[in-house]
């Protein structure tokens with residue numbers, strides 16, 4: 001606060017000077033003689049007046065020839081000046097009654113005050129903007145040469161490959177630019193917590209040998225207007241100073257939530273932050289070797305603007321590890337730990353369904369602590385068992401990690417049903433993956449079924465899609481009994497109904513309804529809808545029965561895929577095809 005003291009001293013000095021000047025000017029001013037206008041006119045006639053100064057004010061000043069000053073009433077008449085001039089009296093014109101000295105003083109005073117005021121305000125705003133800069137300067141954790149490599153990440157092979165491609169891009173961006181290849185500026189990694197998203201981003205930075213700038217989306221959520229946006233700009237400024245680097249934004253959903261267009265409760269501030277991010281992302285060139293990696297647990301909550309080309313146009317799922325991946329992760333974390341020979345890592349992997357990588361690491365660590373406490377020779381199954389309860393005790397949803405075995409079986413058979421019917425009815429569809437590991441969307445499991453790209457759907461294809469959707473429930477019924485079917489098919493039933501209703505109402509694919517648009521004809525009349533419901537129900541039942549027959553005739557295949565799924569948790573297309581091939585072989589023998 002030294003600056004403030006200087007300012008106070010300055011003001012005091014100016015005041016002191018002003019006061020002294022004023023007192024002196026009062027003290028040494030000759031006394032002014034007040035005379036009447038009559039007296040004045042007499043003196044004029046007697047040629048005793050040297051000069052007068054006239055102004056608009058009520059009084060008029062002048063000087064006698066002997067140098068004495070006087071004042072008198074100002075007659076304010078036209079021709080006064082001339083009447084003086086003809087008497088050889090000097091006439092000064094001034095607009096006010098202040099003396100030049102006083103005027104000068106006033107000017108000095110005003111100048112001094114203005115100077116001080118400007119200095120103060122400038123100083124203040126400098127301070128404010130400095131504070132602001134400090135706040136918008138986000139804390140970034142920078143790491144270079146961290147020892148995390150891709151080999152430190154187990155499982156998630158597809159995602160790993162995808163990200164590994166970027167190493168070369170960061171190293172030699174010019175190479176890609178020469179070919180006009182637009183490399184991604186932004187990548188979103190999405191998936192459940194603790195699955196290694198941060199790990200992936202770190203590995204990319206260290207494999208490419210560049211800086212790793214890490215921030216969290218929640219750092220940008222600020223109460224002060226414009227601060228979040230300021231922080232975004234400072235982040236990118238820092239990145240550009242570094243040259244090539246990997247920017248990691250954890251919890252991107254904190255800034256990139258879907259915007260509430262025209263709705264209530266949309267926050268201008270978060271909009272501003274998101275806009276700043278979008279602007280910065282479009283601002284740098286792909287050839288700079290900067291890659292932004294964002295992580296979120298929920299892709300579906302993000303604003304679409306973030307996912308457009310030139311922004312985060314690559315989205316990579318980082319899922320929970322399946323059996324093999326869990327085994328790999330456990331191997332990784334037992335490498336530098338004394339493990340009892342009797343301990344089966346595969347066995348632990350089998351017992352840790354739905355464990356994330358972070359949880360597996362935690363498990364091994366807790367087991368190591370247990371072993372250390374006992375001064376044991378090595379980590380044994382007992383230490384793991386104890387650790388198991390410590391790890392899942394911290395969970396909000398214990399049942400999810402410790403899912404009942406019967407639920408796993410049901411999921412496996414349900415998904416096998418979808419896969420088998422897809423393979424039988426639509427061999428041209430790619431079944432890229434069947435898994436009983438829940439995806440982030442929360443379903444029990446899922447099968448990825450990608451139909452070939454085309455313009456129209458045929459009636460047959462639509463019917464086949466209904467059958468594929470129904471297959472999950474049908475298998476549940478066939479294997480576990482009609483009374484044991486589960487709620488797991490609700491999405492399937494919705495999808496099947498949507499397709500069938502569209503076929504009947506819009507596409508003229510029902511003989512009973514005919515070639516009409518149902519909605520145009522009937523609107524939403526209750527009686528007509530009852531008829532529609534009946535037709536739909538009957539048709540659905542027919543398709544259900546047909547599919548059931550198909551599955552009954554291929555029971556063995558369903559068993560084979562389901563049991564394989566229970567074993568491995570995830571099957572890729574190759575493994576599914578192998579199951580089918582084995583079935584054919586058996587049938588032929």
Ligand SMILES: Nc1ncnc2c1ncn2[C@@H]1O[C@H](COP(=O)(O)OP(=O)(O)OP(=O)(O)O)[C@@H](O)[C@H]1O
Pocket residue numbers: 152153154155156192193194195196197198199200250295296297329332356357358359361
């Ligand atoms: N696939 C994996 N291989 C090896 N270790 C893993 C893996 N997944 C997670 N881990 C372990 O879990 C820890 C946490 O992982 P990380 O922070 O990368 O998860 P995340 O997906 O970013 O989680 P969050 O969504 O909570 O930020 C890692 O430091 C690592 O020890």
Ligand SMILES: [Zn+2]
Pocket residue numbers: 414418472473488489492
């Ligand atoms: Zn299903």
